[in-house]
Amino acid sequence: MDRAIEQYVDRHLERTVADLKRLAAQPSISAQRVGVKECGAVVADQLRQAGFKAELLSSGDPDYPVVVGEAEGESDYTLLFYNHYDVQPPDPLDEWETPPFEPTERNGHIYGRGISDDKGPIIARLAAVKALREAGGGLPVNIKWVIEGCEEIGSPGFHDFVHRHRTRLRADACIWEGGGVNWDGRPLITLGVKGLLYVELECDAASTDSHSSYAPVVPNPAWRLVWALNTLKDANERIQLRGFYDRIRPALEEELEAIRALPDTASQFLSNLGVEMAVGEATGFEFRRRLIMDPTCNIAGFGSGYTGKGAKTILPATAKAKLDFRLVPNQDPEEILASLRAHLDERGFSDIKISVFTSERAARTKVTDPFVKVVAESARSVYGNEPYIQPSMTGTGPQYPVQEILNVPVASCGVDYPGNRIHAPNENIRRDYFRLGLLHTVELLRHLGAAARRT
Amino acid sequence: MDRAIEQYVDRHLERTVADLKRLAAQPSISAQRVGVKECGAVVADQLRQAGFKAELLSSGDPDYPVVVGEAEGESDYTLLFYNHYDVQPPDPLDEWETPPFEPTERNGHIYGRGISDDKGPIIARLAAVKALREAGGGLPVNIKWVIEGCEEIGSPGFHDFVHRHRTRLRADACIWEGGGVNWDGRPLITLGVKGLLYVELECDAASTDSHSSYAPVVPNPAWRLVWALNTLKDANERIQLRGFYDRIRPALEEELEAIRALPDTASQFLSNLGVEMAVGEATGFEFRRRLIMDPTCNIAGFGSGYTGKGAKTILPATAKAKLDFRLVPNQDPEEILASLRAHLDERGFSDIKISVFTSERAARTKVTDPFVKVVAESARSVYGNEPYIQPSMTGTGPQYPVQEILNVPVASCGVDYPGNRIHAPNENIRRDYFRLGLLHTVELLRHLGAAARRT
Numbered sequence: 067m068d069r070a071i072e073q074y075v076d077r078h079l080e081r082t083v084a085d086l087k088r089l090a091a092q093p094s095i096s097a098q099r100v101g102v103k104e105c106g107a108v109v110a111d112q113l114r115q116a117g118f119k120a121e122l123l124s125s126g127d128p129d130y131p132v133v134v135g136e137a138e139g140e141s142d143y144t145l146l147f148y149n150h151y152d153v154q155p156p157d158p159l160d161e162w163e164t165p166p167f168e169p170t171e172r173n174g175h176i177y178g179r180g181i182s183d184d185k186g187p188i189i190a191r192l193a194a195v196k197a198l199r200e201a202g203g204g205l206p207v208n209i210k211w212v213i214e215g216c217e218e219i220g221s222p223g224f225h226d227f228v229h230r231h232r233t234r235l236r237a238d239a240c241i242w243e244g245g246g247v248n249w250d251g252r253p254l255i256t257l258g259v260k261g262l263l264y265v266e267l268e269c270d271a272a273s274t275d276s277h278s279s280y281a282p283v284v285p286n287p288a289w290r291l292v293w294a295l296n297t298l299k300d301a302n303e304r305i306q307l308r309g310f311y312d313r314i315r316p317a318l319e320e321e322l323e324a325i326r327a328l329p330d331t332a333s334q335f336l337s338n339l340g341v342e343m344a345v346g347e348a349t350g351f352e353f354r355r356r357l358i359m360d361p362t363c364n365i366a367g368f369g370s371g372y373t374g375k376g377a378k379t380i381l382p383a384t385a386k387a388k389l390d391f392r393l394v395p396n397q398d399p400e401e402i403l404a405s406l407r408a409h410l411d412e413r414g415f416s417d418i419k420i421s422v423f424t425s426e427r428a429a430r431t432k433v434t435d436p437f438v439k440v441v442a443e444s445a446r447s448v449y450g451n452e453p454y455i456q457p458s459m460t461g462t463g464p465q466y467p468v469q470e471i472l473n474v475p476v477a478s479c480g481v482d483y484p485g486n487r488i489h490a491p492n493e494n495i496r497r498d499y500f501r502l503g504l505l506h507t508v509e510l511l512r513h514l515g516a517a518a519r520r521t
Numbered sequence: 522m523d524r525a526i527e528q529y530v531d532r533h534l535e536r537t538v539a540d541l542k543r544l545a546a547q548p549s550i551s552a553q554r555v556g557v558k559e560c561g562a563v564v565a566d567q568l569r570q571a572g573f574k575a576e577l578l579s580s581g582d583p584d585y586p587v588v589v590g591e592a593e594g595e596s597d598y599t600l601l602f603y604n605h606y607d608v609q610p611p612d613p614l615d616e617w618e619t620p621p622f623e624p625t626e627r628n629g630h631i632y633g634r635g636i637s638d639d640k641g642p643i644i645a646r647l648a649a650v651k652a653l654r655e656a657g658g659g660l661p662v663n664i665k666w667v668i669e670g671c672e673e674i675g676s677p678g679f680h681d682f683v684h685r686h687r688t689r690l691r692a693d694a695c696i697w698e699g700g701g702v703n704w705d706g707r708p709l710i711t712l713g714v715k716g717l718l719y720v721e722l723e724c725d726a727a728s729t730d731s732h733s734s735y736a737p738v739v740p741n742p743a744w745r746l747v748w749a750l751n752t753l754k755d756a757n758e759r760i761q762l763r764g765f766y767d768r769i770r771p772a773l774e775e776e777l778e779a780i781r782a783l784p785d786t787a788s789q790f791l792s793n794l795g796v797e798m799a800v801g802e803a804t805g806f807e808f809r810r811r812l813i814m815d816p817t818c819n820i821a822g823f824g825s826g827y828t829g830k831g832a833k834t835i836l837p838a839t840a841k842a843k844l845d846f847r848l849v850p851n852q853d854p855e856e857i858l859a860s861l862r863a864h865l866d867e868r869g870f871s872d873i874k875i876s877v878f879t880s881e882r883a884a885r886t887k888v889t890d891p892f893v894k895v896v897a898e899s900a901r902s903v904y905g906n907e908p909y910i911q912p913s914m915t916g917t918g919p920q921y922p923v924q925e926i927l928n929v930p931v932a933s934c935g936v937d938y939p940g941n942r943i944h945a946p947n948e949n950i951r952r953d954y955f956r957l958g959l960l961h962t963v964e965l966l967r968h969l970g971a972a973a974r975r976t
Contacts, residue, residue, distance in 0.1 A: 368747075373841065388826070
């Protein structure tokens with residue numbers, strides 16, 4: 067680590083945190099279309115102040131502009147940053163210790179909606195670029211930056227956006243959102259995302275709720291939905307859709323090795339959620355392998371009839387369930403949707419309607435990619451210990467178009483830590499990990515610049 | 522029909538309707554404990570004004586007093602009236618054309634919460650007693666009256682109440698709430714109620730909702746509840762609890778005959794609810810037989826996770842389902858509860874908790890009971906056509922303790938018609954059927970008095 071740059075970063079850390087607070091004070095709730103456009107303008111401004119050329123481009127929906135930034139460096143190598151400036155809704159509000167859009171520091175933590183996901187990373191990367199320019203003799207590589215405004219609602223339009231701007235976004239590699247440190251403080255680099263098919267199943271049996279005494283003759287949509295769902299996944303968690311598992315790319319030996327090297331945090335993970343035993347009683351390596359590598363079929367919501375306090379004897383008119391399928395490489399959400407429709411039809415549930423909310427493929431960069439090696443080396447030199455490599459995030463993001471259209475390796479490294487409570491009340495980052503994530507970006511850019519000069 | 526009494530009733534009909542409006546203007550929402558005690562006092566007053574000795578007795582809960590009235594007649598025969606003065610909550614309020622507690626007459630209908638269920642019947646019976654005293658030469662039989670204040674929440678304490686006051690309530694027969702006319706205007710007499718076991722199943726899998734990406738390792742309580750419910754009833758509507766059907770008293774030939782004689786209103790019934798086809802494609806006699814005679818297992822509500830608009834990728838911490846079992850004679854709700862517990866335990870669902878909200882047995886008076894004959898004869902003379910006899914209501918009420926402890930036959934006859942919208946917005950009665958129901962009560966008391974004098 068270059069001492070001069072490190073000192074510069076530390077001298078300016080207060081100002082960097084102030085920039086973060088300013089950005090996080092601007093609400094940008096894509097699900098509610100609250101403040102999103104305004105936040106896009108703030109981000110573009112902050113990029114310009116750091117010397118970027120920055121523009122707001124259309125995502126297809128005028129409420130969700132995409133910020134695109136470019137900064138020239140000292141080599142031919144181009145690194146693409148992916149981030150998003152929108153945030154999850156802050157509910158439930160009464161569980162926040164300080165208001166979600168009034169960022170506040172307490173005991174080394176900075177709290178606020180979006181502080182970790184994904185405004186902290188944006189500010190850390192900006193600060194890294196400034197530090198290199200001011201104290202490191204210039205930016206070692208070209209930077210392109212795409213910062214979208216509707217990631218939290220499934221990035222509608224992003225695939226098309228990348229395709230439309232594929233020349234402009236051309237790069238040698240991409241650093242994704244996410245990444246940071248694990249529970250033990252060792253750096254964590256993740257290399258992919260799961261896909262997602264999010265659907266709602268709806269069964270309408272009548273035009274109005276009726277008295278439950280009519281149950282001998284009036285069909286009950288909640289029962290139909292229970293019977294239909296029961297055919298989708300058995301109690302051993304085996305998903306019954308035809309072909310669901312067929313296309314899955316088997317895990318590579320190096321992926322399994324990387325998972326083996328991850329620490330065993332299963333007990334901590336479960337006890338944080340008040341869960342006694344993992345699905346299938348999985349522990350250790352198998353717990354991690356499932357979490358990182360397995361596709362799912364999750365009931366995210368089931369609503370029908372009276373769900374308030376006490377008793378109400380009604381026969382519901384309608385029943386709805388929200389299902390999310392997390393997918394792994396080579397699974398095709400369109401194919402799985404067709405298989406779901408056929409599955410329901412063949413079992414007499416053609417009356418159950420399917421609405422699609424999200425359809426996104428998985429993506430995964432190889433553990434053995436040379437770019438991953440540079441990310442890991444630069445992490446080692448900043449954090450002073452061996453980074454963990456996680457072959458995939460457990461969650462989803464629009465990484466597939468970046469890998470598929472731009473054809474670049476993608477890795478996540480950043481400012482997160484496992485207690486960040488993203489999507490939940492009291493979302494936060496730790497100031498010390500924020501600083502290390504910032505320094506890791508500096509070091510990564512220097513390593514990439516050095517490697518580019520060598521070739 | 523006695524002309525003098527009929528003229529008296531008609532001369533006083535405006536005042537009778539005014540009495541009804543006064544009673545219905547007093548809210549008495551047992552589920553919310555709103556105005557119930559106050560309404561009990563109004564009822565007791567109205568009874569006293571009609572010459573009853575009336576008292577407010579404890580049901581066990583001071584918010585829900587039971588009104589007990591007594592009036593001496595000209596014979597040894599004693600008829601017990603059962604009614605309740607509490608009402609269902611009026612929600613959804615914005616669907617009422619006039620406010621629920623401001624009773625209003627429009628086009629021959631009187632609208633208001635409780636107008637039909639069950640304040641109209643109370644006032645009709647009071648008016649019948651007054652008419653007999655003022656214009657009929659006196660009350661032909663003794664009347665006892667029990668009017669409870671928490672029927673709409675399952676009559677807690679009523680079984681014990683009847684047992685405690687079994688001497689005071691001793692009678693020869695009982696007229697229940699409900700009854701009136703069918704769609705075709707012919708009188709409808711019902712002779713029983715179904716039982717009810719209302720439970721909530723709850724599965725808690727974690728202390729907090731979590732991100733749905735954790736689904737490979739964190740158990741999902743909505744799935745568990747789907748799998749558990751699926752074992753309770755198959756798609757042919759066969760309830761799978763051990764012994765569920767074993768004790769059911771088979772239908773008697775006279776019950777089936779009475780059901781056969783009922784009009785075929787299945788299409789009207791279903792199209793009112795926007796339902797195309799009955800369960801099991803039942804039509805005609807089979808439709809009616811199921812509705813009146815079959816036990817059920819109904820999902821009244823299922824709630825878990827996110828059920829709002831759009832997509833939220835969560836893994837719920839908890840899932841709840843409300844189930845109501847309508848029961849038929851000889852089924853024991855306690856036994857069925859035990860069978861439900863054992864059923865879940867045996868299938869690995871011992872983590873699913875059961876809470877009981879209502880536990881009530883079915884009751885049924887025989888179609889061939891001599892009392893039923895008198896009720897039918899008096900109906901015939903008032904309505905001018907043949908009454909329908911329905912062996913049981915499709916719904917539930919606390920009739921079992923009355924039949925079991927007081928050992929009397931029970932029939933329902935009254936002022937209802939099928940468009941009364943009880944438990945729903947715009948609950949109403951028709952003034953013409955209210956008048957006929959009132960006159961039927963007069964005639965029934967005269968017939969009972971005449972029969973008593975003959976013996």
